[in-house]
Each structure stands twice: as structure tokens, then as C-alpha cells.
Amino acid sequence: MESPTGPFAPGDTVTARGEQWKVSSADRFAGCAVITLDGTGASNAGVRSTLIAPFDTIAKVVSGKPLRRSRSSTLRIARAAIASARPACGIWTAAAAKVDLLAYQLEPALAVLAGATRVLLADAVGLGKTIQAGLILTELLARGLVDRALILTPAGLRDTWAAELRNRFDLRPIVFDQASVATALHGLPAGVNPWASHAIVIASIDLVKRPEVLATVEGAPFDLVIADEAHHLTPGSDRGAAVERLASRAPWVVLASATPHSGDDAAFNYLTRIGGSGDRITVFRRTRHEVGAGMGRRVHLLAVTPSGAESRMLRAAEAYARAIWNGVGQRDRGARLLAILLARRAASSATALERTLTRRLHLLSGRDDPAAEQASLPWEDAEEGDGDVPAELLGAAGFDDRASEQCVLEELVAAATAARHHASKIRLIARLIRRVREPAVIFTEYRDTLDALVEALGGGHRIRTLHGGLSAGLRHLALSAFTHGDADLLIATDTAGEGLNLHHRCRLVIDVELPWNPRRLEQRVGRVDRLGQTRRVHAIRLLHRGTVEETVLARLERRRIRAAAALDGEPDAWFGEEDVAAAALGAAGWPSRAPARLASAVVVAAAAEVERVARQRAGGSMRAARRAVLSLPRHPARAAARMLLLYHLRSVGPLGRTADESLRALLVELSHRPTTRRDWQARIADLDRDPRVRAVLAHEGLRHAAEIDSQLAALREAVRQRVQVIRDRLHRTLPRELQPSMFDRRVERGAILHQQAIARLDAALRRRIDAVTPAAPPTVPRPVLTAAWPLEV
16 A cells, blocks of 8 residues: 555656645655645646645556647657756756846856855856855755755845845745744744754844854754855954854855955955865856946046045044054054044045044043944844944054043044035035936945935935944835835945845946945945946046045056956955055055956856756746657658657656656657557557567666766765765764763753754754765666657658
8 A cells, every 4th residue: 555655756746635746856754754746737837835745645646648649749748848857967947047047157056066065156246146046055955955054144135135035036035033033932842943944044144143143053954054245254253253153064155255355365265264174165256247247337536626624634634544553553453443444434524534533532531432322132133334433443542642642633523523514525426416317326434424425415315325223124115215216316335235236226326435445346336237237337436636545545446447457357366455554554555466366167068058948948838748648640651660759767866856857769660650540559559668668768777877876976975075074073062071060950951952953963964965875776767758759751
């Protein structure tokens, strides 16, 4: 008697809940099986459903005799079947995804299927790194190689990732923040980890890095970890440490950043080592020129003559920053960071400098911090970088003589206050906006400057703002208003502007200041210079004439533009922020480092794979037959004594998941030619059962199984080696000996919980090894007749 949980295999036709389905995968557990089904009936075509047997009644449909169809219909069904083939190392999910078929976007997924376990997606901004990461995820999911995936992003990009995966790939991720985690805990039995209760979890890096959250996330067995905007994962940072801990336990790791190299070799080397377990990272770094994307870009450097009050403020601020850099800064890196901060804020706006220096005066004099903020509530995922400076940095001494420094600061605050009402950059921006009469995005590094812009421009323009202090809901409202035409200006800080897709609404970006990290400029213009932009993009970058912005930063920007033209893309491994600061504030000139480009991996097979997937997508509009079809000759007596039989071969992996689907055609010479249609139909049925045909198919199946085994060897070995290293590392974290307390069992209970968590992780890792371990002897695919037709004379 057939078991209520099976046996079901991928490709089987079944009925469930009154409809007909095809089995996509069958995962068996003790006493039950999780069956994933794809609808094939008139009412459920294109629907995917997951049922649990025996709680749902699932019955296998026994194929009947081949259906008679016209020759044109049979050939059309045969073409659809051929197009639906799924090669072992080919792309399976792109045909159904709502993405353009671009060869370079398929390359990372193909590399993973060929054995890459760690990937850095470092393409230029706007070239679809989210799509590439989504393809890696869906390909591993389709093969049963990944059960759970964790996607870590800046807080403002969580909903963007969720929408992309839902709309493009028909995935259903869960977005976790502190509040939703608490809600999930409330609805789960005690001891169940909410992070392990969903197949795809999206969370902010700043949530996961919290020690109390990270401890729980580490207990969930994630097979794939994706970290977006990975350039934030820097040495010594909580973000980098958290992602390293999680990535080092996952069989696959994907990092994404358009600006992975800030000029700091040590930071880049740290990034490329994240999650390493003896395996090399595969880097994909393509430029817009290389992939033929975009309508072109023009960069305009506009030198602004500061007002008299601004000139006095800027000269005094530069002198103060240089004094710190060349004095205390020579022995204290914190003082150097302070000098950089003050010089950058002065270049941004008088408002930003005034607020910062006023607060610094309070801190140096021992008074209460005027910007002391209420501690973040536990459900807030605040983003850092554009708000107030940490008191530890801003309150540090810049001079050895504190009284002298306070006098300098008081004079600077007075100069900044006077300059606030004569903001030359803001006046120029107002004139530009009136002149161009089209939507624009204005970027600044600081929230204080954003406030000044809103105050100056708010009277005559519809404005929305984005900064790190906004909740996800308010960010969504601001973006929606701008993209739907309810606002003409979007003023954003760098922290809040990452990952935005604004190219359908806008082509103009205005930079209030030149960041000292040149990578930020590319991040900014990349919000509008993306795939799908149909107009030439303009980037207007403002700088104060006669200041370090003109003498140092503008020169650097021109050199960067020339280097990008010479290298056909943005230079990597060039100048970092401290290199720029040394040239701007110190006596050092530019370092002798030459601009260079990161080497990119290349997957040659991607071009052919795009063509195959395009045929698959085109064939997807043709409904595949649920049973074999055959066509009979129009003139039986005149037909050739030859038949073409098309067979479907499906190879199933060790965990019951499809490993490969292909079609094989057999040309059969008949010993005699049937003379009637009935004879032809009987002869086709006899051929399908003919021992010689079956022997050829058996031989073909063995050969095909050996081919698949060879194709998957690199993937199998790479996963086995990485997982074994991870398992060994996990076992070394188990406590060896405990000294139990007579009255307090917390240490003992903690050790038991840790052992249980390690056991769950180890079981998930063993399952990954099982998923790639070939059966011995290899499973031979069972041939199923798809179509048959005689050849015409």
C-alpha cells in the first residue's frame, strides 16, 4: 500500500484539494512530508503551493495513453518541453522572474553553481546587484541547497529588498525589526527561535549587531547570508563583527557593495575575508561602460564664491582644523578625526559648523551636552552617520592649552553665526532649481545642512526629506511622495540615500559639498544613474572657491573623473579619507598610489545561458501537456518508416529534489511502415515498450547520470570543504568542563542551551552535505515519453 507521505518525486503529477499539480520538491521527515506543488490545471496554472502529507490528501495521477494531437500542436508542445529543460548547472529561475535577461547578471549565480561559496557583488551603482543576489538565492532554493536565508541591509533598505524579492521572484520574505521579533516570540511556543521560523528573513545590520539580538540570530541555522552595502563592514566595527560571526557559520555568503574599496587596503582585505573558511571570495566588478548600460552622465563642478562672512568663517575653520591636525593630531588619531569633522562641516554649511562648535564649547567647558539624545527605544533601528557627533569625539581636546582653544572656538561660533544668513551655496541651489524646472535630488552629508536647505527652499517648492532619524514608515511616505510626483525636491543625507531607486522620476543630482571619501559621490549619483534611466544624467557638485574644496577636493575629483575615463570605470584602491585629509590639512602631498581597478571574475557560459533562458521564457507561454502527445501522419501510406520519440529525463538528488531535467530524442527506423492511422498509433505504443528502445534509454540515462555527477563535482567539493571547516569550528566552541554551582544553575543551563543550539546548527550543516552527496550507485533518471511523431517523406 502506498504510504500517505509518498512516495512522491519531483515531476510526478498529483491531485490535491480538487486540483491537478506537478510535484516540484518532496522533503521527507519522520511521519510526514512537505510537498511543494506547481499548479497545472486551468484554475491553478502558475500557482505554487506547499502541502504537508498525510494531513493533506495527495494522490498520484497515473499517466494514460498518449493523447492524439495535430502535427503542429505536437511540435509546439515538443518545443515547450525542450525549452523547459533545467540543466544541472544552468539557471532555472530567471525565466519566471520579472527581470531583464542580461548575461552579466547571470554570472554570479552560475559561479555559485560552479562552486563559489563566497561572492562579492561589486558592480557599479545601478547595475542590479539586488537582482543578482536574488538569482543566487532562488537558484539555491530551487535545488533544495538552501532552506533558510538571512538578508542584512541598512534599516532603510529592508522594505526595498522585500519588495524586490516579492515582485521580481515571487518570494515571501519576512522583515524583522525589534517590534516584529517581539510579536513573533509572543505567538511561538517557548524555546522556539523566531529567526529560525521563516525561510527568508530580512533585518537591519544595526538591529542584528546588538549583543542580545545577535545571540539569538546565531542560534538559527541560516544556509545563506547576504549583506548589502557591505562597505559599512569595517575593521573594529560592531557591524563587521556581527556579519563575520553569522557569515562564518553559513555555507554560502554574498556581500554587495558598489564601493567596496574606499582607498583603505586594510579595510578592503577585511571585507574580502568576512565569512572565510579557507575558501577564496569571487569578485564581480563590472562598469556601466562594460555592460553598455545608461544614457551617459555629465559631471559639473561649480565653484561658488563665498560671501564675506563665509570667507572669514571658512578661513578660521580651516586654520583651526589644521592646528589640531598638526598639533595634538600627530599623536592622537581621535584628534585627527575631529579635525576632519570640523573641516567637512564648515564646507557643508555655516549651520552645520555653528551647531557643532556650540556643542563642542559646552562639552569642553564641562556643561551639559545640549544635544544629549534620549536613548533609542528597543524597537528603533536608528541609522548612524548624519546626526550629532558622539560626545567622546566632539569633547576631546584639540589644543594642549584648553583656555586658548575655548577662545578660538568662541570666535569661530560668532563667525559661523554671522555666515548663516549669507549661505552662498544655498542661494545658488535656489537659482539652479528655478532655472532647470525639473525634479532634483539634493545630497548633503549632514542633517544640520539639510535643515538649512529646507528652511531656505521650503517657501516655493514641494520638498520631502530623508535622513537617518526617520522611521521606516516616514521614509516610505517621503519616497512615495517624490516618486509619484507629489514633491519636486528630495533632500537627503548620504546615510539615508543608499539603495534608493529614483531613476524613473529624476535625472539631476546636486551635491552640496564634496565628500572627503570620493566613493560617496558615486553612491549619490547612482540613485538616478541606473538601469532603466532613459535620459542623460547630470551631477552638479558645489565647492567653495579659495578653500580646500577647490585646492584639494576639486583637484581630486577631476583626477577621479580622468581616471574613470581611462579605466572605463570608477578607480578602486586609490585614495582614502585620511589620504585626502593629510593633503588638505597637513604638510603631506598626495600619496604616489596609482588608480587601479579590481579584477572581476568572468563566466563565459553566461552568454549562451541567456539565449537558453530567453527560449525558455518564450516557451513558457505554451502550456505543456500533462500526458504524452502524438501526431499521426496525414497520409499514413506515404509517411516515412521513421519515428521521432522525445523523452523527458529527470534526475533527482539525494534529498528528493530535482538535480537536472533534460530532453532526449530518439530516431527509430521502423522495420515496416504502418498503412493506417490505427496501425501507426499501435506502433508508437509498441515502440515506447520496445526492449531495444528501453535499452538505449537505459544506456543514455547512465551516461547522463555520469555527466551530471561530473558537472556537480566542483560544487559538491566546495560545499563539503567549507561546511566541514564550519562544523569543526562549531565543535571547538562547545564547553569542555563546567563547575556546577550548588545554588545557581544558570551557567549549567546556559551551557545546555548552547550545546542544543550547536547541535541544531550541526544538523543543518550535515543536511547541506547530504544535499550535494551523490547516491551510490548513482540514480538513473527515469525516461518519460513526452511526444512522438512520424517523419514525413
